[in-house]
Amino acid sequence: MDTAARDHYFSDFSQALRYWRGKRGLSQLALSLAAQVSQRHLSFLEGGRAQPSRELILKLGLVLDVPLRQRNAMLLAAGFAPAYQERDLSDPELDAVRRALEFMLAQAAPYPALVVDRLWNLVMANEPAAALMRFLLDMPAHAPIPRDGSVNVIRLTLEALRPCIVNWDEVAADQLLWLQREAMSDGPGSEATALLRELSVLPGVATTTEAPNLERRALPFLPVRFRKGDTELNLFTTIATLGTPHDVTVHELRIESFFPADEASANWFRTRVV
Incomplete structure (x- = not known):
C-alpha cells in the first residue's frame, strides 16, 4: 500500500x-x-x-x-487497484529472472556488468564490476559492494567517481539524460523527478547540459575514461532490458555491460580482475 x-x-x-x-x-x-x-x-x-x-x-x-x-x-x-505486481528479486516467483541475470553477469566477465533499477540504483553486480569500484574508490580488496539498491550509480558517477573520470562532463550529461527520460516518462510528482532535481544542483552538474563540443572527433559511442594513478581505462557501455515483462520490477531492470575501448584496457581487466 x-x-x-x-x-x-x-x-x-x-x-x-x-x-x-x-x-x-x-x-x-x-x-x-x-x-x-x-x-x-x-x-x-x-x-x-x-x-x-x-x-x-x-x-x-x-x-x-x-x-x-x-x-x-x-x-x-481512477480508484482501481494496481494490475501489475512489483516484487523484490528475492521473491521465489522471480527466481528464473534472478538466475538469468546472474548468468548474464557471469558471462560478461572479465569485464564489468551491473543490474540497476529505473532510478539506477544498484541491484546486482558481477565481481569485475565490484573490483573496479574498489580500485577506483580505494576500498579494501574484499570490501562488500552493497547490492540492495542503496547505491545509486548516477550519484556515484556525479560525486565519488568524479575525480577518476577524465571526461566527466560528457559522462555526467549522458547519465542525466537517462534520468531525464525516466522523469519525463513518470510524469509529475514522481521519484525520478525528485531525484533529477536533487542531482541537478550538485556542483558542476548544471554546465553538463550546455551545448556539446561538436569539434571533437566523432566516435560511434561515448567512452568512459577512468584514470587512477598510472592506470587509464577506456570503456564503453551497452544497456539491455528483459523482454515482455508483466511485473513492474522486471520491466524496470536494466543490465549495463562495460567493454574495453582499447587493447590496454582489455588487458588490464584480463590480468587484474579475477
Missing part, C-alpha cells in the same frame, strides 16, 4: 490521460481510432465527465505504450 500511495501522483484519471496522450503527441481522434473508443467518450474521460472501466484503462495504457508502473498509477487515479 505504501508503494501504491507513493506512485499515485496524478490527482485524477483525466489528468493522467491528458498527460499521456499529450506525451505521445496524439490527437483525441487518433487515440480514439487506435483504442477503438469514440472520440466523444474520450473527450468526456479527459474532461472528467465520464469514468473509465478498468479494462478501458488497461487498453489505453497499452495503446499509449505507458510503462507498467504508470499504468498502475492511472488505475489508482
